[in-house]
Amino acid sequence: MNRIEKAFARAREENRAAFVAYLCAGDPDFAGSVAACRAVLESGVDVLELGVPFSDPLADGLTNQLAAQRALESGSDSQRVLDLVTAIREFSEVPIIFYTYYNLVFAQGSERYAARAKAAGVDGILTLDLPPEEAAEHLAACAKHDVKTVFIVAPTTPESRLERICEATTGFVYYVSREGVTGEQASMSESIQANVAQIKQHTDLPVVVGFGISNADHVRTVAQAADGVVVGSAIVNCIAENATDRAAISASLRAKMGMLLEGDALSKQ
Amino acid sequence: MMHTAMSELEVDPLSLPDARGHFGAYGGMYVPETLMTPLFELTEAYESARKDPEFQRALDFQLREFAGRPTNLYFADRLTQHCGGAKIYLKREDLLHTGAHKINNALGQALLAKRMGKTRIIAETGAGQHGIATAAMCAKLGFECVIYMGEEDMRRQALNVYRMRLCGAEVRGVSAGQKTLKEAVNEAMRDWVTNVRTTHYIIGSALGSHPFPMMVRDFHRVIGEECRRQIMEKEGRLPDEVAACVGGGSNAIGIFFAFLQDLNVRLTGVEAGGREIKRGHHAARFEGGQLGVLQGAKTWILQDPEGQIDLTHSVSAGLDYAAVGPEHAYYKEKGRIDFGYATDAEALQAFQDLCAIEGIVPALESSHGIAYTMRRAREMSSDQIIIGNLSGRGDKDVQEAARVLGAS
Numbered sequence: 001m002n003r004i005e006k007a008f009a010r011a012r013e014e015n016r017a018a019f020v021a022y023l024c025a026g027d028p029d030f031a032g033s034v035a036a037c038r039a040v041l042e043s044g045v046d047v048l049e050l051g052v053p054f055s056d057p058l059a060d061g062l063t064n065q066l067a068a069q070r071a072l073e074s075g076s077d078s079q080r081v082l083d084l085v086t087a088i089r090e091f092s093e094v095p096i097i098f099y100t101y102y103n104l105v106f107a108q109g110s111e112r113y114a115a116r117a118k119a120a121g122v123d124g125i126l127t128l129d130l131p132p133e134e135a136a137e138h139l140a141a142c143a144k145h146d147v148k149t150v151f152i153v154a155p156t157t158p159e160s161r162l163e164r165i166c167e168a169t170t171g172f173v174y175y176v177s178r179e180g181v182t183g184e185q186a187s188m189s190e191s192i193q194a195n196v197a198q199i200k201q202h203t204d205l206p207v208v209v210g211f212g213i214s215n216a217d218h219v220r221t222v223a224q225a226a227d228g229v230v231v232g233s234a235i236v237n238c239i240a241e242n243a244t245d246r247a248a249i250s251a252s253l254r255a256k257m258g259m260l261l262e263g264d265a266l267s268k269q
Numbered sequence: 270m271m272h273t274a275m276s277e278l279e280v281d282p283l284s285l286p287d288a289r290g291h292f293g294a295y296g297g298m299y300v301p302e303t304l305m306t307p308l309f310e311l312t313e314a315y316e317s318a319r320k321d322p323e324f325q326r327a328l329d330f331q332l333r334e335f336a337g338r339p340t341n342l343y344f345a346d347r348l349t350q351h352c353g354g355a356k357i358y359l360k361r362e363d364l365l366h367t368g369a370h371k372i373n374n375a376l377g378q379a380l381l382a383k384r385m386g387k388t389r390i391i392a393e394t395g396a397g398q399h400g401i402a403t404a405a406m407c408a409k410l411g412f413e414c415v416i417y418m419g420e421e422d423m424r425r426q427a428l429n430v431y432r433m434r435l436c437g438a439e440v441r442g443v444s445a446g447q448k449t450l451k452e453a454v455n456e457a458m459r460d461w462v463t464n465v466r467t468t469h470y471i472i473g474s475a476l477g478s479h480p481f482p483m484m485v486r487d488f489h490r491v492i493g494e495e496c497r498r499q500i501m502e503k504e505g506r507l508p509d510e511v512a513a514c515v516g517g518g519s520n521a522i523g524i525f526f527a528f529l530q531d532l533n534v535r536l537t538g539v540e541a542g543g544r545e546i547k548r549g550h551h552a553a554r555f556e557g558g559q560l561g562v563l564q565g566a567k568t569w570i571l572q573d574p575e576g577q578i579d580l581t582h583s584v585s586a587g588l589d590y591a592a593v594g595p596e597h598a599y600y601k602e603k604g605r606i607d608f609g610y611a612t613d614a615e616a617l618q619a620f621q622d623l624c625a626i627e628g629i630v631p632a633l634e635s636s637h638g639i640a641y642t643m644r645r646a647r648e649m650s651s652d653q654i655i656i657g658n659l660s661g662r663g664d665k666d667v668q669e670a671a672r673v674l675g676a677s
């Protein structure tokens with residue numbers, strides 16, 4: 001079993017959903033990012049999504065835009081992002097998924113990108129602006145270097161596209177629980193349950209749900225319906241709010257993780 | 270001078286793009302999943318409108334009655350004399366309602382959005398010409414209208430910001446990055462991803478994901494169709510060259526398209542050379558750009574070796590953009606469209622020359638095309654003809670030009 005399969009299998013055995021945490025690599029800077037990853041990983045994360053900072057993150061809300069900006073301003077580049085993965089691998093076997101824009105992959109070439117990612121210890125790649133229709137080269141490179149792919153299903157995705165998306169996916173499917181860019185939101189869509197069930201008719205891979213999950217009630221709701229719960233902006237905000245004080249970042253992240261998981265929020269009832 | 274080596278165009282321009290928006294290796298649909306299905310729906314709606322005589326009639330009517338088509342093909346006799354070479358004609362898109370070619374596309378897409386039952390329109394704008402064209406259409410057709418504009422562009426095109434607001438548009442300033450056109454596109458895309466069920470995004474140039482480059486091109490093709498007919502009427506023959514400035518490339522593809530099969534007509538796109546061709550100081554994608562993927566399309570982009578998008582600079586807000594429309598990348602590869610550039614200084618000189626010699630105040634964007642047209646006319650002989658696309662008028666630029674020229 002690869003790291004991704006193991007993580008979801010363990011969660012299943014424990015009769016709960018997996019917790020998928022999103023952080024931007026290099027936010028607020030390299031050392032701070034290592035510490036932030038350590039803090040969330042030690043608080044109970046099953047899968048780590050690492051945002052690869054891009055100059056023009058058009059699918060991201062302000063929280064993630066500012067995180068990418070902090071990372072780039074502190075000198076992040078493709079090598080530093082891989083160095084971060086290497087650093088995490090020194091203390092964790094958590095599956096790591098790159099969350100990236102396609103131009104960063106294309107600039108290096110899909111082959112080279114996948115090979116370097118694999119060598120550093122990356123398990124999967126989600127390319128936000130690369131639909132399956134344009135992904136042939138990327139899929140072949142990922143298959144060749146045994147890097148799993150993650151694709152998104154949106155509320156605007158009709159059932160007729162699910163087969164194509166699921167066919168391109170080798171890691172897990174990421175259902176975006178609302179239209180829009182990343183960010184926190186107050187209420188959760190009620191159609192999640194039905195949509196996840198529909199996706200599962202087209203794949204045996206895990207289905208995670210994300211975009212906008214910001215408290216334990218949200219986590220509880222999603223955990224009933226999905227194999228994994230993705231939390232991004234709520235976590236990234238802990239860094240934004242404490243960007244100048246590294247010790248405060250870790251404490252804030254641990255407190256936020258505790259809040260999100262309060263009352264055994266991931267457990268299936 | 271480069272010349273086209275082909276004896277005939279290997280491809281029928283009308284067969285491009287393919288069903289997924291590819292112009293050869295360029296274009297395509299590189300967008301988040303949320304937008305894929307809305308873009309397919311838009312493609313379908315556009316294909317159906319294009320075939321509907323009722324829609325075409327409404328479009329022609331509005332282009333004539335509201336926008337003021339056809340525009341003149343004007344023989345610039347004093348400019349011709351001044352340059353002392355080829356005869357210079359100017360296609361007067363500056364005379365259109367709202368002041369630039371942009372209204373052709375805004376009008377077409379607004380009618381399409383109405384037909385699709387959308388209630389809200391968003392757009393990005395650099396120079397503000399696309400913003401004001403969109404705002405005018407929204408006022409006329411009763412749409413809610415939000416325009417995204419970089420804060421630096423709001424400063425240098427302040428007149429247009431006020432004009433948009435007068436037409437009832439909400440102008441939202443964008444403070445990210447270098448606060449210009451690219452950031453405004455990012456913000457408009459974010460809005461669209463969030464509100465796609467009610468909202469149509471009228472992109473302002475031949476840019477972005479399929480079907481936009483095709484649709485925007487088609488709505489501007491009228492420029493070249495008129496122009497080709499007019500030069501035949503006036504001169505009884507085709508021109509030797511047609512030149513147009515290239516931001517995203519909408520006015521250029523609009524005037525070039527009707528001439529693509531006329532291989533004796535040289536077509537030249539003019540990019541913004543900025544202060545000089547040095548990373549971060551210009552916006553000439555074919556001078557130092559690389560193939561990449563940005564804001565929906567695969568095309569030539571100013572970027573670093575890692576794929577991070579470069580800063581750009583141009584004195585004109587409408588050309589100050591890191592990517593070029595994918596159809597231009599295709600015809601550049603085929604050798605059918607040549608590209609050159611004009612620097613800030615050359616554009617500002619052409620801006621003043623056209624005012625002083627012909628009494629026409631051109632937009633700073635268009636001034637890049639005029640600078641090239643004048644330079645080229647000097648190299649050509651007096652029995653030759655060059656047409657420059659005067660894509661817009663310069664009222665919006667008078668204050669900024671005064672500031673820049675006064676300071677230099």
Ligand SMILES: Cc1ncc(COP(=O)(O)O)c(C=O)c1O
Binds near residue numbers: 396632
């Ligand atoms: C007058 C004018 N010409 C040209 C442009 C550049 O756009 P495009 O290359 O799409 O024609 C603009 C853009 O704002 C403009 O306002």
